Amino acid sequence: MSLLELADVRKHFGPVQALDGVSFAVDGGEVIGLVGDNGAGKSTLMKTVTGVHAPDGGSIRLDGTLLNGREPGEIRALGVEMIYQDLALARMQDVASNIFLGREPTRRLFGLPIRMIDRPRIEREAAAMIRKLGARLPSVDYVVGHLSGGQQQSVAIARALTFNPRLVIMDEPTAALAVREVEHVLDMIRELRRQGIAVILISHRLNDVFAVCDRIIALRQGQVVADQPIAQTSMNEVVAHIVGAA
Amino acid sequence: MPDAAAIAAPVRRPGMRFVVRLESLAVLAVLVIVLAVLSPYFLSVSNFLNILLATSVIGVLAYGATFVIAAAGIDLSLGSVLGLSGVVGALSVNELGLPWPFGILACLATGALCGTVNGLLNARAGIPAFIVTLGMLGVARGLGLVLTNGVPVYGLDPVLVYIGQGRPAGVPFPVIVFLLTGGVAHFVLAYTRFGKYALVIGDNEGAARAMGVRVQRQRVALYALSGMMAGLAGLLFMARTNAGDPTGGLNYELTAITATILGGTNLFGGRATIFGTLIGALIMGVLQNGLNLLAVSSFYQQMAIGAVLVLAVWLDQVNRTRARR
Ligand SMILES: Nc1ncnc2c1ncn2[C@@H]1O[C@H](COP(=O)(O)OP(=O)(O)OP(=O)(O)O)[C@@H](O)[C@H]1O
Ligand SMILES: [Mg+2]
Numbered sequence: 001m002s003l004l005e006l007a008d009v010r011k012h013f014g015p016v017q018a019l020d021g022v023s024f025a026v027d028g029g030e031v032i033g034l035v036g037d038n039g040a041g042k043s044t045l046m047k048t049v050t051g052v053h054a055p056d057g058g059s060i061r062l063d064g065t066l067l068n069g070r071e072p073g074e075i076r077a078l079g080v081e082m083i084y085q086d087l088a089l090a091r092m093q094d095v096a097s098n099i100f101l102g103r104e105p106t107r108r109l110f111g112l113p114i115r116m117i118d119r120p121r122i123e124r125e126a127a128a129m130i131r132k133l134g135a136r137l138p139s140v141d142y143v144v145g146h147l148s149g150g151q152q153q154s155v156a157i158a159r160a161l162t163f164n165p166r167l168v169i170m171d172e173p174t175a176a177l178a179v180r181e182v183e184h185v186l187d188m189i190r191e192l193r194r195q196g197i198a199v200i201l202i203s204h205r206l207n208d209v210f211a212v213c214d215r216i217i218a219l220r221q222g223q224v225v226a227d228q229p230i231a232q233t234s235m236n237e238v239v240a241h242i243v244g245a246a
Numbered sequence: 247m248p249d250a251a252a253i254a255a256p257v258r259r260p261g262m263r264f265v266v267r268l269e270s271l272a273v274l275a276v277l278v279i280v281l282a283v284l285s286p287y288f289l290s291v292s293n294f295l296n297i298l299l300a301t302s303v304i305g306v307l308a309y310g311a312t313f314v315i316a317a318a319g320i321d322l323s324l325g326s327v328l329g330l331s332g333v334v335g336a337l338s339v340n341e342l343g344l345p346w347p348f349g350i351l352a353c354l355a356t357g358a359l360c361g362t363v364n365g366l367l368n369a370r371a372g373i374p375a376f377i378v379t380l381g382m383l384g385v386a387r388g389l390g391l392v393l394t395n396g397v398p399v400y401g402l403d404p405v406l407v408y409i410g411q412g413r414p415a416g417v418p419f420p421v422i423v424f425l426l427t428g429g430v431a432h433f434v435l436a437y438t439r440f441g442k443y444a445l446v447i448g449d450n451e452g453a454a455r456a457m458g459v460r461v462q463r464q465r466v467a468l469y470a471l472s473g474m475m476a477g478l479a480g481l482l483f484m485a486r487t488n489a490g491d492p493t494g495g496l497n498y499e500l501t502a503i504t505a506t507i508l509g510g511t512n513l514f515g516g517r518a519t520i521f522g523t524l525i526g527a528l529i530m531g532v533l534q535n536g537l538n539l540l541a542v543s544s545f546y547q548q549m550a551i552g553a554v555l556v557l558a559v560w561l562d563q564v565n566r567t568r569a570r571r
Contacts, residue, residue: 088453088456091516102457102458117439
């Protein structure tokens with residue numbers, strides 16, 4: 001049984017059929033490159049996995065557990081993390097709060113059964129995570145909206161990796177990053193693979209995809225048009241699939 | 247690969263949660279100075295307590311407004327729900343013959359129920375908060391008038407009257423309730439997940455949802471809380487006037503929302519502090535007290551409150567536009 005199994009997943013927005021029967025499977029420790037033109041349905045597909053969108057049909061399973069109809073919080077708790085293309089950050093909140101958003105550890109107030117957010121722990125662990133990523137951030141107390149685009153991306157990445165995920169979905173995680181930071185992210189993906197964690201990388205930068213992925217899946221108008229091991233394809237062939245010339 | 251110098255040690259800023267816009271404090275200070283010069287009665291302990299007493303009902307309402315506005319919502323029904331809660335509280339004791347603790351419970355429950363209805367219609371049925379609470383403003387006010395035939399319910403249980411008029415250690419009881427509630431509200435907003443999620447929903451609702459916050463449930467709870475605060479304010483108002491008055495709290499939402507915005511809460515959500523709201527409520531209290539001392543007609547006072555609301559939001563906009571350049 002695969003870690004993630006999609007079978008005939010469908011989703012439409014009004015007249016737009018964003019996903020038209022998508023099926024594929026991902027194993028633990030596998031790195032998948034999900035590619036496709038703008039509007040091909042990549043983000044929509046991944047959002048149906050994380051519970052942000054409810055699919056109209058088909059089934060999504062994690063280790064056999066049906067994910068359809070579950071809340072995003074439940075799906076995160078099952079070990080699926082996603083770095084959203086729009087980053088999904090609360091811009092008026094600080095870095096540490098964003099990294100722990102929805103997962104805040106709490107402690108008792110004076111031993112009473114009243115729970116308050118364990119702020120010192122959040123700051124400590126957020127700082128440790130950022131250090132591990134080698135990201136350049138002024139402080140975990142800093143308001144996210146005041147950070148640069150690349151720094152914000154680092155916060156989103158840190159959030160996805162802090163909670164021991166089993167599957168990490170990255171939607172254009174390197175779009176705003178400098179060369180050195182891109183290398184960090186690619187190294188991190190390799191490290192995740194070593195730990196047996198599955199990664200789905202959505203990227204328009206085919207060089208990055210070919211550098212780290214084991215398999216490439218190409219979407220076109222909401223359908224899978226190619227699903228091949230990296231070793232058996234070439235950049236030209238992938239481009240042809242993306243634009244529909246194959 | 248890890249770069250130890252990449253991030254500075256986290257800076258501890260223990261005072262952060264009390265940060266209030268300096269403008270709010272400055273406005274309060276200027277008001278106090280001007281009024282102290284204009285009126286010899288202004289700077290006295292008894293007048294100070296009067297101001298706090300007059301501020302307590304508005305202040306409690308404004309706490310509720312702060313939570314809702316923090317989440318980018320709005321509650322226009324605060325004043326009407328206050329009035330209805332006082333009526334139901336007074337009727338439950340005077341007409342139904344229930345003991346006084348039920349009068350307190352009735353006030354809070356009425357408020358919480360109205361708030362829950364607001365929250366459900368907004369979060370589940372998807373009707374804009376502005377419309378839902380505007381509707382509730384009419385319904386709650388009308389219901390209060392229907393229940394009493396438009397005549398206030400006079401003469402409450404002495405314990406209830408004490409809540410409004412008693413002065414333990416010389417401090418008016420409503421002032422104690424106002425300050426204690428402020429402490430609890432501050433704790434909830436600044437230190438708990440409930441408060442954090444209110445702010446995050448106001449900041450970026452999509453992110454809150456994607457990260458697992460139950461946005462709809464939280465919304466309903468926020469309006470219920472706001473309604474319960476209106477119920478508490480209704481209790482204080484009823485107790486102070488020794489009557490369940492169906493016209494009680496008319497237009498108070500205007501003052502409460504003004505106090506909240508004056509205190510630095512972002513009208514569009516994401517940023518709010520209870521301490522700021524407390525300062526904002528005091529500004530409104532001092533303003534009204536001063537205008538009273540200077541014998542300015544209450545008709546003008548109403549105009550002043552409306553003008554201050556627009557002015558506060560305008561100044562905030564100007565500040566933000568300047569910060570963006
Ligand atoms: N919330 C939405 N409401 C309506 N239509 C949507 C929504 N989200 C996506 N779509 C539509 O679904 C289709 C697929 O969009 P999607 O964002 O999944 O593309 P994508 O492959 O991620 O593209 P990109 O590379 O530009 O990020 C598009 O036609 C888009 O307009
Ligand atoms: Mg996309």
